Amino acid sequence: MTVESMACIETRGLRKAFGATVALDGVNLRVEEGRILGIIGPNGAGKTTMLNAILGLTPYEGELKVLGRDPWNERDQLMRDVCFIADVAVLPRWIRVAQVLDYVAGVHPRFDRAKAEGFLAKTTIRHVSKVRELSKGMVTQLHLALVMAIDARLLVLDEPTLGLDILYRKQFYDSLLTEYFDRSRTIVLTTHQVEEVEHVLTDLIFINRGRIVLECSMEEIESRYVEVKVRPEQVAEARALKPMHERQMLGRSILLFDRVLDQKLDREQLARFGDVRTPAIADLFVAVMGNQSSATQGAGR
Amino acid sequence: MSTQSNAISEPFQSQSITPAGIPATRVFYWAVRRELWEYRSIYVAPLAVAAVFLFAFSLSSIAGIWEKALRLNPARPQGPYDMAAGLMMITGIVVSVFYCLDALHGERRDRSILFWKSLPVSDLTTVLSKASIPLVVLPLLTVAISVAMQWLMLLVSSAVLLVSGMSVTMLWTNLSFVQMSLLLLYHVLTAHALWPAPVYCWLLLVSGWSRRAAFLWAALPVVAIAGVEQIAFHTWHFAALVGDRLIGAAAPTVVSTSPGMFPTDPMTHIAPGSFLSSPGLWIGLAIAAIFLAAAVRLRRYQGPI
Numbered sequence: 001m002t003v004e005s006m007a008c009i010e011t012r013g014l015r016k017a018f019g020a021t022v023a024l025d026g027v028n029l030r031v032e033e034g035r036i037l038g039i040i041g042p043n044g045a046g047k048t049t050m051l052n053a054i055l056g057l058t059p060y061e062g063e064l065k066v067l068g069r070d071p072w073n074e075r076d077q078l079m080r081d082v083c084f085i086a087d088v089a090v091l092p093r094w095i096r097v098a099q100v101l102d103y104v105a106g107v108h109p110r111f112d113r114a115k116a117e118g119f120l121a122k123t124t125i126r127h128v129s130k131v132r133e134l135s136k137g138m139v140t141q142l143h144l145a146l147v148m149a150i151d152a153r154l155l156v157l158d159e160p161t162l163g164l165d166i167l168y169r170k171q172f173y174d175s176l177l178t179e180y181f182d183r184s185r186t187i188v189l190t191t192h193q194v195e196e197v198e199h200v201l202t203d204l205i206f207i208n209r210g211r212i213v214l215e216c217s218m219e220e221i222e223s224r225y226v227e228v229k230v231r232p233e234q235v236a237e238a239r240a241l242k243p244m245h246e247r248q249m250l251g252r253s254i255l256l257f258d259r260v261l262d263q264k265l266d267r268e269q270l271a272r273f274g275d276v277r278t279p280a281i282a283d284l285f286v287a288v289m290g291n292q293s294s295a296t297q298g299a300g301r
Numbered sequence: 302m303s304t305q306s307n308a309i310s311e312p313f314q315s316q317s318i319t320p321a322g323i324p325a326t327r328v329f330y331w332a333v334r335r336e337l338w339e340y341r342s343i344y345v346a347p348l349a350v351a352a353v354f355l356f357a358f359s360l361s362s363i364a365g366i367w368e369k370a371l372r373l374n375p376a377r378p379q380g381p382y383d384m385a386a387g388l389m390m391i392t393g394i395v396v397s398v399f400y401c402l403d404a405l406h407g408e409r410r411d412r413s414i415l416f417w418k419s420l421p422v423s424d425l426t427t428v429l430s431k432a433s434i435p436l437v438v439l440p441l442l443t444v445a446i447s448v449a450m451q452w453l454m455l456l457v458s459s460a461v462l463l464v465s466g467m468s469v470t471m472l473w474t475n476l477s478f479v480q481m482s483l484l485l486l487y488h489v490l491t492a493h494a495l496w497p498a499p500v501y502c503w504l505l506l507v508s509g510w511s512r513r514a515a516f517l518w519a520a521l522p523v524v525a526i527a528g529v530e531q532i533a534f535h536t537w538h539f540a541a542l543v544g545d546r547l548i549g550a551a552a553p554t555v556v557s558t559s560p561g562m563f564p565t566d567p568m569t570h571i572a573p574g575s576f577l578s579s580p581g582l583w584i585g586l587a588i589a590a591i592f593l594a595a596a597v598r599l600r601r602y603q604g605p606i
Contacts, residue, residue: 057418057604075601076423080322084419090605092339092413099338106331107422109323143416 006068008033008154008186009054013062016049016210023049024060025210031203033153034183038197039190040285041207047190048087050207051158054188055084067153080109083152087159087190089139093132097125097142104146116149119175137168144172148180155180157189161196169193173200194282204281206288214288226257227279228270238273241265245287256287328422332430333438339407340400343434347446350392354385358454362461379476382454383563386447386485390493393443394547397435401501402516404431405509405596405603412605424600428505432593435501440494448482481565488564491576492549499585500547502592509596512606546585553579 009031016024023046031037041047052058056071056078064071069078091100097120105113120127123141131139140160147155161169177200181187191197204221206214216224230238230253239246243255256279259265267276279287337343358381405428408414417427455476459469507519527540545551556570563569576582 052604055419057415059602072601075418076421076426079419079421084415086412086415086419088412088415090412090415092408092416093411094339096338099335103331103335104420106334107323107328107420109421 006033007031007065008035008067009188010065011063014050014053014064015061016046016053016058022210024053026062027207027210027212029205029212029215031186031188033186035202036181036187036200037189037203037205038194038201038281039188039205039207040194040281041190042289045207046210047207048158049210051084051156051188051190055082055156081153082156083147083150083154084156085140085143085147085158085160087162089131089136089143091131091139091143094130096128096130098127100131100142100146101127104150108150110151111146112149112151116145119145119148119179137164140164140168140172144175148175153185155185155187157187157191159191160189161191161193169196173197176200194285195280198281206285208289208292213292221281221284222278224259225279225284226259226265226267226270227277227283228255228257228273229253229275230255230273234273238270241270245290247283247286254283256283322421325426328426329430332422332426333433336404336430336434337438340403340434342396343400343439344442346396347389347392347439347442350388351385351446351450354388355450355453355457358385359457362457379481379563379565382451382476382481383565385450385454386565387563389443389447389450390489390549393439393489393493394497394549397439397497397501398504398547400434400439401431401504402508402519404434404505405600406511406515409603409606414603414605424597428509428593428597428600432502432505436494436498440489443493444482444486444489447485448478451478451481484565484569484571487571487573488554491554491573492552492564495582496549496552496554496585497546498589499592500543502589502596506592506596506599509599509603552576553581 007030009029011027011029014024014027014029015022025046027046027050039047039050049058053060053064054066054071056066056073056075059072066078067081071078095103101113101116104111104116120142123138123145125134125138125142131142134142144160161172164172173196176187189197201218203217204214205212228238229249232252235253238253238255241257244258245256247254247256252274255273257265257270270276408417455472455478458472462469462472504515504519508515511518523540523543527537527543530536530539554571554573554576555564556572556575
């Protein structure tokens with residue numbers, strides 16, 4: 001029996017179809033422990049389906065192991081080590097704060113009630129309140145307090161801050177990073193507010209139409225992609241170097257280069273055309289997705 | 302899938318990963334408590350009915366309407382007490398039906414199933430905890446509330462008799478409360494828990510399956526089968542069978558004596574042996590088990606609606 005470093009999540013040829021619609025089309029992925037992975041993709045790309053498969057909420061084809069377990073057949077055991085917050089408020093509206101604390105403490109072997117009470121003490125949430133009486137931001141705070149008090153190895157967040165105002169959103173990721181995350185835990189999250197999680201993530205995948213179109217670590221992004229704000233007189237010269245994407249901002253052309261496509265490009269060389277920087281994830285996403293759709297259109301017609 | 306290659310290493314992994322889990326009985330206990338939090342009508346409805354009945358009984362005792370039953374009918378002094386128990390049984394049936402139709406539906410409707418499934422509680426535990434409400438919790442509650450009511454009624458009657466200067470001796474000697482309570486417990490557990498189990502489990506299954514109008518989907522097959530039977534054979538056996546199961550009237554729990562005799566009547570001869578050996582009971586329980594197994598399996602696939 002060989003002891004290899006166990007991946008937190010490992011999939012091979014993960015596939016899921018709803019009738020004729022293919023939600024996941026052969027996903028191969030390996031997430032090591034201690035990473036914070038962001039899954040970014042347009043609506044309907046298969047993000048939630050992928051998370052549901054990881055959480056044992058939906059059957060699938062192909063291979064999938066989460067913490068060494070098969071989620072579909074061992075969901076209840078797996079949930080001792082995995083926590084998740086789904087994209088909508090799912091705490092039952094009729095439950096009282098004190099009841100939900102009692103219940104989770106009653107059924108979860110790794111729940112630390114004192115810790116949850118500590119998080120709640122920093123909020124305005126009262127124990128006698130029912131969830132239906134709390135604002136959306138407070139419900140998220142309550143759910144986060146429950147989840148952070150569970151000593152889990154994998155935390156899955158599906159659009160956790162959807163519908164929250166900017167203060168709650170910032171607070172959410174701050175608490176997650178400062179009070180919860182340590183190198184032994186793994187976090188997988190999806191979001192549309194890419195710019196908010198940019199500095200939180202260690203790894204990133206772009207997913208489109210059920211396939212992974214880009215998978216890399218944040219360090220790789222820094223070394224691989226370069227964005228140049230090209231001076232108008234040099235645009236033609238810069239374009240000759242075949243950028244992967246070009247956009248206009250305030251009358252200036254911004255060219256995005258993928259250094260994997262052309263190893264000779266380096267930052268100094270590109271700096272001749274203008275200011276050089278690492279692209280924001282949102283811009284990179286637009287570029288990669290734009291190339292994707294034009295590539296598939298070209299192939300299809 | 303590579304399940305087989307991992308089969309050897311997994312026990313080691315899960316031992317090192319998982320700390321001593323929580324005993325299944327404790328998880329089950331919390332699952333049942335969660336049902337009582339969500340569906341407060343399980344105990345509020347019987348208590349409300351009991352309160353109204355007690356209020357009416359007190360009024361009528363004071364007004365002397367029960368006087369006849371209290372004093373002048375020594376052959377059947379327990380009339381109003383039977384009525385109280387009967388009312389609780391009917392309430393129990395009504396609450397069970399409404400509970401079962403919503404039990405596996407409500408959590409999908411309000412999306413909270415995603416929260417419940419994020420905790421280490423299996424679908425089996427969840428479904429069994431829900432089935433235990435009509436099969437264990439409500440029957441025991443029915444008996445407890447009925448017995449409490451009967452004692453309160455006895456106190457009210459005694460007070461009324463004493464205040465009006467009459468003797469309470471006959472009232473107290475003619476009623477054997479312990480026997481009545483034990484017969485009630487036997488009757489409710491057999492005729493209102495075990496006997497209707499297939500009906501309640503069917504309702505649970507439908508509530509876990511239907512996306513809306515659970516009552517309609519639950520009733521439709523019964524109506525359809527009964528209708529076909531009526532057209533083809535001009536009989537109502539199936540409808541009568543379902544009705545008997547729900548009401549518990551035809552459960553073979555006693556040696557039948559006189560028709561219309563109340564199950565807690567002291568003259569009743571209970572027949573637990575023949576009840577436990579009746580094929581009808583075991584066929585019913587087997588069907589109930591099949592419905593429950595289907596509900597457990599279904600819940601694995603179900604998400605919010």
